[in-house]
Amino acid sequence: MATGRSKANLESLADVADDPVLFGEIFLGAQFTPDQKKVMRAVQEHDRVAVHSGHAVGKTYLAAALVIWFLHSRRPAKVITTAPTWTQVDEVLWSEIRMAHERARVDLGSEMPPRAPEMRVDPEHWAIGISTDRPGRMQGYHSPNQMIIIDEAAGVEQKIWDGVEFIASGGKVKILCIGNPEAPDGPFFEACCGGSGLWHSINLSCLDHPNITGEGELIPGAVTPDWVEGRELEWGKGSPLYQARVQGLFPEEGTDTLISLKWVNEAVGRSLEREWTPAIIACDVARFGEDETVLVVLRNRTLERLESWKGRDLMETVGRIKRLKSELDLGPEALVVIDDCGLGGGVTDRLRELGENVLPFNGGTKPRDEKDFLNKRTESWWALREAFRLGEISISDDSMLKSQLTSIKYKPRSDGRVELEKKDDMLRRGVKSPDRGDALVMAWYGRNQLKLSRRMSTTPKTSRDRTRDLRSGASDILGGPSGKWKM
Numbered sequence: 001m002a003t004g005r006s007k008a009n010l011e012s013l014a015d016v017a018d019d020p021v022l023f024g025e026i027f028l029g030a031q032f033t034p035d036q037k038k039v040m041r042a043v044q045e046h047d048r049v050a051v052h053s054g055h056a057v058g059k060t061y062l063a064a065a066l067v068i069w070f071l072h073s074r075r076p077a078k079v080i081t082t083a084p085t086w087t088q089v090d091e092v093l094w095s096e097i098r099m100a101h102e103r104a105r106v107d108l109g110s111e112m113p114p115r116a117p118e119m120r121v122d123p124e125h126w127a128i129g130i131s132t133d134r135p136g137r138m139q140g141y142h143s144p145n146q147m148i149i150i151d152e153a154a155g156v157e158q159k160i161w162d163g164v165e166f167i168a169s170g171g172k173v174k175i176l177c178i179g180n181p182e183a184p185d186g187p188f189f190e191a192c193c194g195g196s197g198l199w200h201s202i203n204l205s206c207l208d209h210p211n212i213t214g215e216g217e218l219i220p221g222a223v224t225p226d227w228v229e230g231r232e233l234e235w236g237k238g239s240p241l242y243q244a245r246v247q248g249l250f251p252e253e254g255t256d257t258l259i260s261l262k263w264v265n266e267a268v269g270r271s272l273e274r275e276w277t278p279a280i281i282a283c284d285v286a287r288f289g290e291d292e293t294v295l296v297v298l299r300n301r302t303l304e305r306l307e308s309w310k311g312r313d314l315m316e317t318v319g320r321i322k323r324l325k326s327e328l329d330l331g332p333e334a335l336v337v338i339d340d341c342g343l344g345g346g347v348t349d350r351l352r353e354l355g356e357n358v359l360p361f362n363g364g365t366k367p368r369d370e371k372d373f374l375n376k377r378t379e380s381w382w383a384l385r386e387a388f389r390l391g392e393i394s395i396s397d398d399s400m401l402k403s404q405l406t407s408i409k410y411k412p413r414s415d416g417r418v419e420l421e422k423k424d425d426m427l428r429r430g431v432k433s434p435d436r437g438d439a440l441v442m443a444w445y446g447r448n449q450l451k452l453s454r455r456m457s458t459t460p461k462t463s464r465d466r467t468r469d470l471r472s473g474a475s476d477i478l479g480g481p482s483g484k485w486k487m
Helices: 011-016 020-027 034-045 059-072 086-102 158-168 186-193 225-235 240-245 261-267 314-327 344-353 376-389 399-405 423-428 435-457 463-478
Strands: 048-053 078-082 118-122 125-130 146-151 173-179 200-204 280-284 293-299 302-309 335-339 358-361 410-412 418-420
Touching (some): 020 034, 020 059, 034 200, 048 186, 059 078, 059 086, 059 125, 059 173, 078 086, 078 158, 086 125, 086 146, 146 158, 158 186, 173 186, 186 200, 240 399, 261 376, 261 399, 293 314, 302 435, 335 435, 358 435, 376 418, 399 435
Parallel strands (some): 078 125, 078 146, 280 335, 335 358
Antiparallel strands (some): 280 293, 293 302, 410 418
């Protein structure tokens, strides 16, 4: 135990036992933001509190203070914390707990092992951190005073929530679930927004933090105005990622959202089996001053590289494509897909002169499936949507790409075909041009064209057979038979 601190015991804490804010300020020397105090007093007053939070607003710090408060203001008591991964348990929340415990103004009478996420007063009076995919590990804990904290709650599986409910069925238990909202479904969403009456729900927005409002002293390590302004410029206020990471709100994903944020998050770092198709380079060439020129490399259904820059020097773009192909050793069979509208035509022509295998892409042309889609752009975005929905693609954790993928909306036309939201309409609702998303769409389009051409060339067929196979192949790639979209 640390020295130089007066000894405290549980009886001497009686005056502040019921107030976690007062406890933290007096015994831990903590200073809390108004939102942190709101959450802490909600935990004091309610048995179940669900907090959906923006980025870097101090949710982990307040959870750490609550662990120490609950354990040292009741006898006996048990606190269990969990999170999706061991790293999140040990290196995030319990790192904060350990620092707060060491900085306490009094000796709280509890001990912490050097490494393990534990804090003990006696054999029946302790706090622990666990991460597990086995609900049974969440069972068997009983105490007259018990609290469970579910950190990064959006990533915790349903079966672990079921284990928490098993503990809660045994008596009076306080539960705090806290995290960044990712998708409008799942147990964390239901706790925050389900309307069951079981949970007291609180939203913590970056925009309300003292570092952003200017009310109070600057808090080191917390969200900054530069970060918020950068996310507004990068993602746009109307994007699902801005809603989740900045405002702390569950994204407004209605029936007109093309690609779910949940699907995109699941695709980050996904491991996939190798497939026969050559690597694909796709390039979305900038048209206007603020647009990006974007290069992506797709190999084995995995986004292997993403590069972007501003500027419209076409020969520089050609040079970057050649350099990237050589650097990654993509081979002569690699397919280069170029957005051939407007300025992109010059890139297409030059690459052909250099002997590259080039596939032009023009989103405004007719789709292969004219019955279901307005144009090739809509059809190609829909094919990418199906790849995310079915778990057939892996991407890098690029926040701008994720924002663009999840910002696209669509609508059915009166003739039954699907139409993608126009870019001008996106700009009107505060969403940037999806340059990175468009590049990935073209890469996936190129991959599907290679699959289709291989299927068509395997055996000689009659004209009628080729027509039938063409329609069947396009249907498989796009996600279902004509007129039957998979939602």
